[in-house]
Amino acid sequence: MEQKRVVLAFSGGLDTSVCIPLLREHYGFDEIVTVAVDVGQPEEEVIRATEKGRMLADNHYTIDAKEKYIAECIFPSIKANGSYEGYPMGTALARPLIAEEIVKIAEKEGAFTVAHGCTGKGNDQLRFDFIFRSAGYKIVAPMREMNLTREWEICYAQEHNIPVSVGKENPYSVDENCWSRSIEGGRLEDPAFHPPEEIYAWTVSPQAAPDAVEKIRIEFEQGVPVALNGERLPGIAFIRELNRIAGRNGVGRNDMIEDRILGLKAREIYEHPAATVLLAAHRDLERLVLTRSELAFKHIVDDKWSELAYMGLVHEPLFYALNAFVDTTQERVNGAVDIALYKGGLTVLGRSSDAGLYSGDLVSFDSTTIDQNHAVGFSNYFGLQARLLKNSKKC
Structure with missing residues (x-):
């Protein structure tokens, strides 16, 4: 039976x-x-x-x-x-x-x-x-x-x-969890309809946000946020507090046309204040500590990771492999990022890391640590093939 x-x-x-x-x-x-x-x-x-x-x-x-x-x-x-x-x-x-x-x-x-x-x-x-x-x-x-x-x-x-x-x-x-809040249905299904302010719960409108800039500092360890404004917080407390801070400054709204997995285009409205700030801070810190080659390849990996995650294919073997690569890169993503929040926008003010690949001494125009004449040999070969091709066309 x-x-x-x-x-x-x-x-x-x-x-x-x-x-x-x-x-x-x-x-x-x-x-x-x-x-x-x-x-x-x-x-x-x-x-x-x-x-x-x-x-x-x-x-x-x-x-x-x-x-x-x-x-x-x-x-x-x-x-x-x-x-x-x-x-x-x-x-x-x-x-x-x-x-x-x-x-x-x-x-x-x-x-x-x-x-x-x-x-x-x-x-x-x-x-x-x-x-x-x-x-x-x-x-x-x-x-x-x-x-x-x-x-x-x-x-x-x-x-x-x-x-x-x-x-x-x-x-x-409305679908809501601590990371994101989505609102759809009703007249919102019309892409031309202007959403009423009443649908938002986590964010104020940029116009209603405070007229003063609010500065925050986020600290990361191995790519994971661990401290907000100098205070170490567990994950759920960290995200909720940052949702509150960024939301009151009007940060973290998306109103967009989204391509669903089936191919349908849909009008979607989201609120994600903490996520918006954390992803911006994380990307900025990565640019300080990862090599140019790592950043270029990780951009490809991130896009594919996001596509698989969006589809829910978390047991796809490639998803495991991508996570393994990402985790390796994050071993050095340690440091702090300072951010200014103002009327719906955010600006990275500065970043610091013991693992940073930036050298003020090497890059400074006032430093002689690197002999600038060494660049002449590099310059002689730079763009060689394009120069040869261009010159050959003159014959």
């Missing part, structure tokens, strides 16, 4: 909330287990998901994965300057980790089937499916398989007395 127990990745939002009655009514599951994974979303959201899971499902788990998310996803992303089409990734980094936690609970519960509330038009379905299929589980995805619309889901939730914060008057879909 086929087992009728399913484990559902549960956020407590509209999609996953309506999944619970759908899994009973349309798929015939007798027992539904919900799993909410805390990756740094607001505490009230975690509490709401926990309470709702316990109320609607037969069994519920809430997993605290904040520090794991930071250590295994965010810090590697900083080392690899992780960004996709110009913005720091957040949702993409979290999905595989969440899926892995779902698999652990499915194993514990002895379930053969796992479920998610992703649509058939987005990226998350692929990120979840990759992990679930790799672990050998059958997948159920009601939104995708039943071709549901958001409007239908809202009506369905009302009919089943399921409390959801989204309504026809407030149709925005």
Whole structure:
């Protein structure tokens, strides 16, 4: 007899909330287990998901994965300057980790089937499916398989007395963890629509930011941020404090047209104050300590790393290899970066490192440590082939 127990990745939002009655009514599951994974979303959201899971499902788990998310996803992303089409990734980094936690609970519960509330038009379905299929589980995805619309889901939730914060008057879909907050849906789907200020929660508008520059210092050890303004902080505290500081200065908004994995173009709006500052500081420090060849090749590696991370292909063998290369380069990325924040912008003021390859004595125009005449021989050969070709055309 086929087992009728399913484990559902549960956020407590509209999609996953309506999944619970759908899994009973349309798929015939007798027992539904919900799993909410805390990756740094607001505490009230975690509490709401926990309470709702316990109320609607037969069994519920809430997993605290904040520090794991930071250590295994965010810090590697900083080392690899992780960004996709110009913005720091957040949702993409979290999905595989969440899926892995779902698999652990499915194993514990002895379930053969796992479920998610992703649509058939987005990226998350692929990120979840990759992990679930790799672990050998059958997948159920009601939104995708039943071709549901958001409007239908809202009506369905009302009919089943399921409390959801989204309504026809407030149709925005928000996904949030400690690294990034994304807002989509409703009129935001129109690329020409000007987003209202009310959709933002982490950042003030540049116009409303303070008129004074705020200066901060970030210290790195092996490519990982360890101290903010001289105070050593654990990962979650560091990111939340920097989110607060950068956000109040209007830093960290993206409103963009993004190319999804399926090829669809979508209008996406993000807030990521800490991520914006940390990636800028990290890139700047790398330019001080890495060689020109390392920087050039790492740029290629970073782009590929980001592409694989965006797709959720964290078990792709190439992804492991890229991480190994990145980790090697980060052994020398130690030092401090000073940054000025002002009305939505950031400026690197200075940087320092014991591993820096910069020599003031060698580069100074007032120094005679290097005999400038030595450059004559180099200059004689510089561009030799192009000169030969140009001269040959004159004959």
